Amino acid sequence: MEHDFTLQQDSELRFEAERDAEDVSLKLLDGKAEIFGTELAPNKQYTFLPGAKVAVFTWHGCRLRLMGKTTGTYIATETPMVMYLNTHGCLERLRRNAERATRSSDEASHARGPICMVVGPGDVGKSTLCRILLNYAVRFGRRPIYVDLDVGQSSLSVPGTLGAVLVERAASVREGFSQEAPLVYSFGDKTPSSNMTLYNILVQKMGSDIHAKMASNKKVSVSGAIINTCGWVMGDGYKSVTHIAQSFEVDLIIVLDQERLYNDLVQDIPFIRVLYLPKSGGVVTRPRNVRATDRDERIRRYFYGLKTKFHPHTFDVKFSHVKIYKIGAPELPASCMPCDMKVDDHRTKIVPVEPGNKVKHCLLALSMATEPADLLTANVMGFICVVDVDESAGVLKVLSPHPKPLPDTLLLLTQTQFIDSA
Numbered sequence: 001m002e003h004d005f006t007l008q009q010d011s012e013l014r015f016e017a018e019r020d021a022e023d024v025s026l027k028l029l030d031g032k033a034e035i036f037g038t039e040l041a042p043n044k045q046y047t048f049l050p051g052a053k054v055a056v057f058t059w060h061g062c063r064l065r066l067m068g069k070t071t072g073t074y075i076a077t078e079t080p081m082v083m084y085l086n087t088h089g090c091l092e093r094l095r096r097n098a099e100r101a102t103r104s105s106d107e108a109s110h111a112r113g114p115i116c117m118v119v120g121p122g123d124v125g126k127s128t129l130c131r132i133l134l135n136y137a138v139r140f141g142r143r144p145i146y147v148d149l150d151v152g153q154s155s156l157s158v159p160g161t162l163g164a165v166l167v168e169r170a171a172s173v174r175e176g177f178s179q180e181a182p183l184v185y186s187f188g189d190k191t192p193s194s195n196m197t198l199y200n201i202l203v204q205k206m207g208s209d210i211h212a213k214m215a216s217n218k219k220v221s222v223s224g225a226i227i228n229t230c231g232w233v234m235g236d237g238y239k240s241v242t243h244i245a246q247s248f249e250v251d252l253i254i255v256l257d258q259e260r261l262y263n264d265l266v267q268d269i270p271f272i273r274v275l276y277l278p279k280s281g282g283v284v285t286r287p288r289n290v291r292a293t294d295r296d297e298r299i300r301r302y303f304y305g306l307k308t309k310f311h312p313h314t315f316d317v318k319f320s321h322v323k324i325y326k327i328g329a330p331e332l333p334a335s336c337m338p339c340d341m342k343v344d345d346h347r348t349k350i351v352p353v354e355p356g357n358k359v360k361h362c363l364l365a366l367s368m369a370t371e372p373a374d375l376l377t378a379n380v381m382g383f384i385c386v387v388d389v390d391e392s393a394g395v396l397k398v399l400s401p402h403p404k405p406l407p408d409t410l411l412l413l414t415q416t417q418f419i420d421s422a
């Protein structure tokens with residue numbers, strides 16, 4: 001199937017690659033166009049992952065050829081792209097101010113560019129807006145940091161993680177931003193509410209890492225950071241939003257699609273600029289089961305790769321060769337607690353886990369910590385998945401992106417499960 005489309009200025013072609021379609025591709029025949037801020041080269045064939053939801057936007061008009069099985073294909077003339085571009089303009093002004101201040105100051109420390117976070121309910125286009133703003137920044141020669149705190153979707157590693165990466169190139173149309181050497185913390189679950197104390201500790205740690213990175217490099221410092229957040233904005237979720245703003249010393253909060261959240265933030269934190277932006281009509285809502293499938297797919301890609309099929313390694317590890325821990329112990333009734341223990345302490349308790357059937361199908365994070373006491377705030381080097389357990393032989397069968405042996409490190413148990421059907 002092949003269709004040509006002519007787009008007038010300020011319009012976009014929206015489509016969804018079918019989930020079983022491997023071969024959806026697009027060519028820019030004439031004019032200029034971009035996908036979520038990444039400029040398309042003329043006559044180059046771009047391919048898409050099965051299930052991808054895409055918008056090809058043009059500022060000045062263009063002609064496109066779309067090939068393969070797609071659904072929901074239409075041209076939209078109403079888009080919020082002008083507002084998104086103006087927001088980029090506002091961030092760019094702050095970067096220029098920082099640049100000027102750095103030049104005129106004798107101090108060794110650099111003036112800081114804008115740290116901006118995007119908040120709003122689920123499925124309003126938060127990750128997409130982050131991608132657009134980061135791509136525009138890179139096209140202006142900036143090197144911003146992308147921080148993804150959305151543990152449900154975790155675009156920089158497996159679900160259940162917080163990640164950050166320095167963005168040096170525009171996102172690939174098919175695969176998003178390059179994931180070379182991201183900084184990753186394992187939270188271990190898909191919603192912050194499962195252990196708010198731990199989530200806040202990791203947010204705080206990530207915030208101080210980002211400030212340290214910015215302080216060490218002038219270009220990065222001036223470029224600033226863009227932070228993506230979870231779609232959890234009510235009750236404790238709201239508290240989490242304000243905690244992130246404090247931990248990262250955010251300069252600008254962009255609220256997508258929820259005026260109430262915008263008003264609450266304007267009232268509660270008057271010292272931070274808050275901006276309301278509408279969501280794009282093209283953003284696709286994903287039902288719970290689709291989110292779960294997307295999470296599985298992300299884990300599968302972590303082990304099996306995207307472009308060329310990786311061949312992950314499966315090997316046996318003796319129980320005696322692994323040290324597994326988890327964070328968080330069951331809550332004790334207040335009457336049973338030692339008097340010097342705080343109510344929240346059980347949430348950050350580091351507990352050894354005996355290898356056995358209960359870790360089957362679980363992802364284990366390879367922590368950078370060498371001592372159990374450091375596990376709470378140490379970043380991770382990667383993940384393995386326990387595909388099988390032989391309790392009688394005392395052996396775990398694991399799936400790993402790297403060959404045997406496992407690095408001599410502590411393993412952190414996560415609640416994230418993956419059943420390898422390959």
Ligand code: ADP
Nearest residue numbers: 053054055123124125126127128280282283284
């Ligand atoms: P959130 O981060 O708020 O959950 P996303 O940015 O992940 O939302 O967007 C949800 C889905 O909608 C994504 O698959 C994204 O590719 C798609 N999407 C976003 N903007 C558009 C658009 N303008 N047209 C078509 N699809 C879009």
